[in-house]
Structures are given as C-alpha cells and as structure tokens.
Amino acid sequence: MKRSLFRSVVLACSIAAVAAVPVRATTFEPVTLNDMVAQADVIFVGDVVDVRPFTVQTRERTIVKTRVTFSVSDPLYGTSSLVEVFDFLGGETADLGMKVEGMPTFAVGDRRVVFARRDRSINPIVGFTQGLMKVSRDAGGIDRVLTLEGAPIARLSDLRSGVTQRLVEARKK
Amino acid sequence: MRTAAGLVATAATVLALGALTGAYSLETRRWPANATIVMHLELGPASTPLIDGSPDWDTVAESALAAWNPFLNGVSLSGRRDDAAIASGNRINTVSFGDDAFGEPFGSGVLAITQTFYSPRTSTITETDVVFNRARNWNSYRGPQRSAAGGGSLIDLRRVALHEFGHVIGLDHPDDHGQSVVAVMNSRVSSVDTLQADDTDGATAIYGGDAASVPAPATSDTLPSGSRLLAGQSLTSANRRFRLVYERDGNVVLYDDVERTMPWSSSTAGLTTGQVVMQTDGNFVVYDGSNRPRWMSGTPSYANSRLVLQGDGNLVVYAADGQARWDRFSNPAGFIP
Numbered sequence: 001m002k003r004s005l006f007r008s009v010v011l012a013c014s015i016a017a018v019a020a021v022p023v024r025a026t027t028f029e030p031v032t033l034n035d036m037v038a039q040a041d042v043i044f045v046g047d048v049v050d051v052r053p054f055t056v057q058t059r060e061r062t063i064v065k066t067r068v069t070f071s072v073s074d075p076l077y078g079t080s081s082l083v084e085v086f087d088f089l090g091g092e093t094a095d096l097g098m099k100v101e102g103m104p105t106f107a108v109g110d111r112r113v114v115f116a117r118r119d120r121s122i123n124p125i126v127g128f129t130q131g132l133m134k135v136s137r138d139a140g141g142i143d144r145v146l147t148l149e150g151a152p153i154a155r156l157s158d159l160r161s162g163v164t165q166r167l168v169e170a171r172k173k
Numbered sequence: 174m175r176t177a178a179g180l181v182a183t184a185a186t187v188l189a190l191g192a193l194t195g196a197y198s199l200e201t202r203r204w205p206a207n208a209t210i211v212m213h214l215e216l217g218p219a220s221t222p223l224i225d226g227s228p229d230w231d232t233v234a235e236s237a238l239a240a241w242n243p244f245l246n247g248v249s250l251s252g253r254r255d256d257a258a259i260a261s262g263n264r265i266n267t268v269s270f271g272d273d274a275f276g277e278p279f280g281s282g283v284l285a286i287t288q289t290f291y292s293p294r295t296s297t298i299t300e301t302d303v304v305f306n307r308a309r310n311w312n313s314y315r316g317p318q319r320s321a322a323g324g325g326s327l328i329d330l331r332r333v334a335l336h337e338f339g340h341v342i343g344l345d346h347p348d349d350h351g352q353s354v355v356a357v358m359n360s361r362v363s364s365v366d367t368l369q370a371d372d373t374d375g376a377t378a379i380y381g382g383d384a385a386s387v388p389a390p391a392t393s394d395t396l397p398s399g400s401r402l403l404a405g406q407s408l409t410s411a412n413r414r415f416r417l418v419y420e421r422d423g424n425v426v427l428y429d430d431v432e433r434t435m436p437w438s439s440s441t442a443g444l445t446t447g448q449v450v451m452q453t454d455g456n457f458v459v460y461d462g463s464n465r466p467r468w469m470s471g472t473p474s475y476a477n478s479r480l481v482l483q484g485d486g487n488l489v490v491y492a493a494d495g496q497a498r499w500d501r502f503s504n505p506a507g508f509i510p
Contacts, residue, residue: 061262101340121280
C-alpha cells in the first residue's frame, strides 16, 4: 500500500515536472495528469497502424487532414474497441502541404499512451501534445512512458495505476 | 533559390553542429528569396489598456514582425492593417483573434496556432495564418509571466507573436529536438520575451547570409541595403566633415567635426546597444539590445534603399529609383515605434 502510494506520488511529480511550465507551439497551456484524466473521453495504450493524409474541400478552401489509426492494446478508459481513429488538422498530399505548428506527428509502429477527446477539433489530443506519450521497452523488459521529447515519466504500470486511481476518485465525487 | 533537399541538408548539418554552435531547429519549408511576406493584421483595438503602453494589438504585432527583419537577408516581414478576408488557403496571410481556427475548434488548452500552406514539390511556403484564441486573457508586457486578475495566466501577446512569427519564417522548436538553448522558439514559455541569439542564428541559417558578417562600411558615407552598424561603428561624409556614430549608449549621433557640434541624434541614449540597420525593405531602424525597434525613418515600402550621409550634413534614405524618401532636415524626429 505504501509502495503504491509512493509510486503514485512519484508519478504525479514526474508529470507535474514535465507539464509544470506553460507550453506554446502552436501555443497551449499545461495540463496535469488529473487534468488529462478529467478531460479525456478515451484513454488507451496503442500502436499506430495507419497514417493517411487526405484533403477536405470546404466552401472556401481546400485543407489537409491526417487520419491516424491506432490498434488498441491496453484500453484504460472510454473504449472497448480494437481500433481508435482520430483526425488531425494538417498533413501533406501530393499537391498540397499544410502544417499546423506543434501538431503531433505519427509513424506506423509508434507505440503511444493516448489521452483524447471525441469532440471535433483541430487536434483531439488533450493538452495538444501533452496527452500523447511514448512507450518504450527497456533492456529489462519493462515498459516505460516518456514524453514525446524523450524525457522519462514513469513505468507504464505506474501510469496505468495512476490513471485508474484518479478515475476511481472521480467516480467517488 | 535553394532546393528543398539542399535545405534539409543544411538543417541536418546545423543540428549536427548544434552542441558547438547553437541549436536552433529549422523546418524544411521557406519563403522564396527576396519575398516580402505581407501579414494582414486584424487584431484590432484592445478592450483594456495594454501594460507596455501599446495603443492596440496590431502595434504589438508590428513590433514582433519588425524584430525578425534584420535577420532575414532579403526576405522581409511586413504588417498591413486592413480587413482582408480572414481565411486559410486563400494565399492571404492573416493575423487575427478567433473563436476557433477557421471553423475548426481549437481543442484542449490552445492559446494560438500558426498554420502554413506550402508546395510539397518545392517546399516553398505559400501562406501562413496566425490565430490567437480570443477566449484567453491577453495583454502585452515584458518580463516574467503574470497572473490575470480573475485567475489564470495573463498571456503576453508580443512574446507569443514573436514565437508564432518565427514559425511563419520557418523555424521549429529547438527543445522539441532535444536541444537545450535559451530561445523564444523553445516550446516552453519562460521570462524570455525577446529574440535570442539562437533564434536569430536560425533565421539567418534559413535565409542565407549572416547579418553579423555584413561588413559595416566604417569609412563610407553610405549604408547599403541590408547593412548595419554595430556599437562604435560609424559613417563619414565624403568631405569628412560629418560623422554618424552608433554610440555605445544606444544613441545614433551626427557630429559636425568642423563646427564641433552635434546637429542631430536619434534620441535613443540610455538603451542597451543592438544595431542600426538599413533594412532591405527600405526602413532605417535603430534596434536596442533586445532587438526592439526604438527609432525608424518610416520608409518600409522602398526596397533596396540606402542611407547616405551627405557633405551638407543631411542624412538621407534614397530609394532604388534615386528619390529621397526620408531626410533629417525635413523630418529630424523620424518615427518612434
């Protein structure tokens, strides 16, 4: 129990340290793990299996979006689906490139922890890029969670526990 | 014009040398050589007084645009206040407040976005639009981040604009690429509210040339387009009677060595020294050490102009067609940004 509490505190501090300062890119505000859990409609660990840019013709213009498909390996909240699909504003087709600065990018094979919202927006990730984390397996076979820039956050198992704990607390309220 | 591949190679080289020489991060996209990037400013009036004394939002944006110009080597950013159509994909660059990003909700926690259209074939940028989230608490101030009276952050539009305009010219976030440098272009906000060496080095790397390497014509009577004076450097009239000196107290002073008088100055004494630039857009500008414009001739529409210190003591901005567009005899005060 004490060990679990300690890990939870370490996890909270790790994420707070990563997100403690406002971030701008495209410019966005910092979020904590509590914020991410509270704001996300869906939380899962998954692998990117398809990245597909496409054009959208609106009345005034042509824009580019990128559809990213995840294979869900570990659903944590809000999904029981085997795949999750999200659209991001920006991308590159043969004829048109559209870059939204700071938008996360994806490649097939990326393994990510995803905190996302279902409602339509330029970017469904909570906190723009903060609700998207790398998962990397270390030499000892332990899955570790890192920021997109590669800063270590926690073990995946600890993050999972932290999310679950916050969900339980949220339900009690 | 460089090829996209060439630019990628340049970026890769720069990043590889980052640990030694700086660590800015470049996009592979850029504007065409010698382009004037007109940003249509449609931010409008502020509903509350701005802390730094700026009269309106567009003035704040103009200041941020001007800060980049000395480092773009032929390319220039120009602000134009008008009511051009605010849309994306119409080849009109706009800077505006919005409730969303051209009809797409901002999403979680977004303060502002910059979106860029480009040709994938040539990597040439064709349009950029900057949208600030109207729902946030904005002001304009220098120094550490402040809190808003009603809670939350009071966001300094100028430093965010500096950052977004860095994206407009093709800069990325150095800290997103594992680099540890002091820069406005870092993704994480700080008390850094002016362009830093790493930012300007990045701009120079994209557009070629090196402002620092442009020779200052210390014994010339002319400051050519794209040249600058650093503290302690000067121009001398052809008859050697007059000297224009960029003093180390930040003032630009004209001396008459015959009468032993000081007939003119930019009245910028007491500032940190930066540079005095004859910009490629035709504006002659005194920048302080934070790259903030402090005095200007107000002639930004005459590309390839030159500044001449004449034998009669007049200081004149001559446009490429030979017409005088500013001179100290008729307008000694110039313009205070």
